Structures are given as C-alpha cells and as structure tokens.
Amino acid sequence: MFFSSLQANLKARAAEAAANVAKVEEAGKAVMDRRTTLYNRAVTHYHKAKLDRIDLARELEALKPPRSRSWSRISEPLAPRCGESEEAGRSAARKLKLAEQELTRLRQLEQNHLIELNSLRTAEKEKVDDLSRRLTEVEKQRLALQEEVTAKSTELTATAKRWTEGFGALDRGLAAAxxxxxxxxxxxxxxxxxxxxxxxxxxxxxxxxxxxxxxxxxxxxxxxxxxxxxxxxxxxxxxxxxWPEEAVPQDISGLISAMERAPDRFLDWKESATRAGADMALSFVLSWYNEVDLGQLEFRRAGVETKLPADLKAARLARASTIADFVDKTVFVADPNPPPSDEDYMDDEEAENVPEDDPAAGSTDAPLA
Structure with a gap:
C-alpha cells in the first residue's frame, strides 16, 4: 500500500514535470516566433534603410556638378537641393543606426531567452531523470517486496496447513478419547x-x-x-x-501408572479374598475339630459334588456366606508360598538348557611343554 501510493505520487510529479517541460517548450517556440518576427522586421528596416541610403547616394551623385563646368556657376541653384539631400542622408543614417541597435537588442534578447530556455530544459530534464530514477528504484523495491511477500505467504500457507493437520489430529484424538x-x-x-x-x-x-x-x-x-x-x-x-499400605500419588502421572496396574491388582485381591475365606473356613473347622489333619485337606475327594444332595449344597453355600462375614476384607492376604515369577522361571529354563561339558572330550588348551 505504501509503495503504491509513493509510486502514484512520483508518477503525478513526473507528469507535472513533463507538463512544465511542454510549457517551457511552448514558451520557447513562442519566443522563437517572436524573435523571428522581430528579426524579419529589423532586416526589412535594415534593407529599406540601405535602399534609402543608396537612393540618397544616387541623388547626391546626380546633384554633383560636372568637372568641366565651373562650380561657381551652378553652386547657387543647387545649394537648397544639396542641403535637403544631406538632411535626408543624415535621417536615413539615424534610422539605420536605430535599426542596427534594435537588431542588436533583439539578438541579445534572443540569446538571453535561449540561455533561459536551455537552463529550464536542463532543470526540468534533471527533475524528470531524478523522478525516473526514483520510480525505477521504487519499482525494484516493489518487486523485491512482492517476492518476499510471496515467499512469506507460501511459508505461512505451508505452516497453516501443518497446523491444521496437527489440530485435526488432536481434535480427532479428543473425539476418540x-x-x-x-x-x-x-x-x-x-x-x-x-x-x-x-x-x-x-x-x-x-x-x-x-x-x-x-x-x-x-x-x-x-x-x-x-x-x-x-x-x-x-x-x-x-x-x-x-494399595491400602501405600500413599496416594498426588500427580496425575502417578495416578495413571496406578490405574495401569489396577487390573493385576484386582486379580491379586481376588486371590487374597479366596485365601482369606478359606483360612476363615479352616479356622471354623479347627475351632470345633482341632484333631483334623490339615495334610489330608490337600486334595478333595473325587465325585463329592455329584454325591452331595442339593439341599446340602444350598446349606453349605449359606454357611459359607455366613463364615465370609467374619473375614476382614480390608486386609490383603498374601500367598505364603508364592509361585516363581516369570523372570525366575526363565532363568531356571536357561540354566537347564545350558549344555554340560563332555568329560570324554579332550581339553582345548595346549599341553604344557
């Protein structure tokens, strides 16, 4: 916008300078026409004065007495005419001098006008050249700025596209979550x-x-x-x-980590509940029959479920529910004989898969000298 207004201003000033040059040229032409007219008039006066002078000279020559005749005899009748001829000659000489002075003045005026006209032409030409140079510089700056704006626009378009894609992915992720x-x-x-x-x-x-x-x-x-x-x-x-024995995490990352471990912890609590219920049931049995051998309770008799009548099964379930009320469900009961972990199991398998040394094979070490 700035360069457009500046360019328009410079173009207007260039047009104004061109108009001034045209006016100066028109004035110069008028001066030349006037000078030509005055010059022609002066030349006309000059030639007329010259012709008058020649005519006067001829008249004077005609009025001169012949050499053979006596001057005294004709001097008296020609005296008035000679006086008039001399006066006319002097008048013509004065007119000729005035015409020459006017011609000199006109020539000086013409020279002054030409000098002034050349000065105005030079000044206006310098203005036009300066405006043209500035217009060229402004045009170069406009083109450079246009290229820069185009490059920046392309960069911003690419950036906006990346941002739009990123925002779209984030928005779709939020919609899915x-x-x-x-x-x-x-x-x-x-x-x-x-x-x-x-x-x-x-x-x-x-x-x-x-x-x-x-x-x-x-x-x-x-x-x-x-x-x-x-x-x-x-x-x-x-x-x-x-995890009743652990402190609650205060940061969201700690809570998320705990939630990721929650399914396994639920399984642990289910196993803890079964152990707590079985322990409470055995404690009930031992409270009445302390002579029971716990070693015999390692396995259950085969087919016992099929042999029990339905009413006895219902009574057993009701009694088990009553016994379950005595279990403290807030206490986690760990397995006193935990099975080996996956890492320990893998270590045992790797140890078993290591080949033993063959006693029949000879040693690879070189014998002592």
Missing amino acids: FPETQEAALTAVGIARESRRQATGEGSSEYFSMEDHLASMAARVDPITKLGWELRKAAEELVPML
Whole structure:
C-alpha cells in the first residue's frame, strides 16, 4: 500500500514535470516566433534603410556638378537641393543606426531567452531523470517486496496447513478419547461457521478448517475438564482400596501408572479374598475339630459334588456366606508360598538348557611343554 501510493505520487510529479517541460517548450517556440518576427522586421528596416541610403547616394551623385563646368556657376541653384539631400542622408543614417541597435537588442534578447530556455530544459530534464530514477528504484523495491511477500505467504500457507493437520489430529484424538464431547463440539463448529458466513460470506465445506478445529477443541475443554476431575477423584478413591499400605500419588502421572496396574491388582485381591475365606473356613473347622489333619485337606475327594444332595449344597453355600462375614476384607492376604515369577522361571529354563561339558572330550588348551 505504501509503495503504491509513493509510486502514484512520483508518477503525478513526473507528469507535472513533463507538463512544465511542454510549457517551457511552448514558451520557447513562442519566443522563437517572436524573435523571428522581430528579426524579419529589423532586416526589412535594415534593407529599406540601405535602399534609402543608396537612393540618397544616387541623388547626391546626380546633384554633383560636372568637372568641366565651373562650380561657381551652378553652386547657387543647387545649394537648397544639396542641403535637403544631406538632411535626408543624415535621417536615413539615424534610422539605420536605430535599426542596427534594435537588431542588436533583439539578438541579445534572443540569446538571453535561449540561455533561459536551455537552463529550464536542463532543470526540468534533471527533475524528470531524478523522478525516473526514483520510480525505477521504487519499482525494484516493489518487486523485491512482492517476492518476499510471496515467499512469506507460501511459508505461512505451508505452516497453516501443518497446523491444521496437527489440530485435526488432536481434535480427532479428543473425539476418540472423549466421545461424550462430540455433540458439544459439532454445535460449536456450526455456530462458528454461521458467524463467519454472516461476517465474510464464507460458504460451508465438508472439511474442517483451522477455525473449525479450534472451535471444536474449545467446546471440548469444559466437558473434558469435568471428566478429568471425576476420573481423578475416582482414581484417588480407588488407589487406597487397592494399595491400602501405600500413599496416594498426588500427580496425575502417578495416578495413571496406578490405574495401569489396577487390573493385576484386582486379580491379586481376588486371590487374597479366596485365601482369606478359606483360612476363615479352616479356622471354623479347627475351632470345633482341632484333631483334623490339615495334610489330608490337600486334595478333595473325587465325585463329592455329584454325591452331595442339593439341599446340602444350598446349606453349605449359606454357611459359607455366613463364615465370609467374619473375614476382614480390608486386609490383603498374601500367598505364603508364592509361585516363581516369570523372570525366575526363565532363568531356571536357561540354566537347564545350558549344555554340560563332555568329560570324554579332550581339553582345548595346549599341553604344557
């Protein structure tokens, strides 16, 4: 915008300078015409005076007496005419002198006008050249700025495309992680598009723009924040139940790590509950029959379930439920004989797979000398 206005201003000044040059040339032409007219007039006067002088000279020559005749005899009748001829000659000489002076003045005036005209032409030409040079510089700057703007526009377009793709991926990720926020997000996108349509006349599109993704993510913030607080609250309540002996993590990463281990911990608690229930049942039995050999309870008799009547099974389940009420469910009962872990199992297998040395094979070491 700045260079356009500057270029227009310089063009206007160049046009004004060109108009001034045209005026100067027109004035110079008028001066030349005037000079030519005056010069022609002066030449005419000069030639006329010259002809008058020649005529006067002829008249004077005609009035001179012949050599053979006596001057005294004709001097008296010719005296008046000679006086008149001399006066006419002097008058013609004065006119000729005045014409020559006027011609000299006109020539000097012409020279002054030519000098002034050349000076004006030089000054205006310098102005035009300076304006042309400045216009050329401005045009170069405009082209350079246009190239820079084009390059920057291309860069910004590529950046906007990357941002749009990034925002789109983030928006789709939020939609997949929190589908409850999809309705609010679509409503916000519709409102944003309607606002842009009223403001700029932008039409609807099946593809989301950056503004659409921003409106969608902004609409998801409140529901996601609410869900996040609810999830954090649930995690803070669940962690003490699964790990009563451990402190509750205060950071979200610690809570997430605990939630990742929660399924395995639930299985551990189920096993703990079975051990606690079995221990309570055995304690009930031993409280009445202390002579029971616990070693005999390692296995159950085959077919016992099929031989028990249904009413006895129902009574057993009812009694087991009653015994379960005595179990302290807040205490984790660990396995006193835990099975080997996967790492220990793999170490044992690797140790078993190591080949033993063949005693029949000779030593690979060189014999002593």
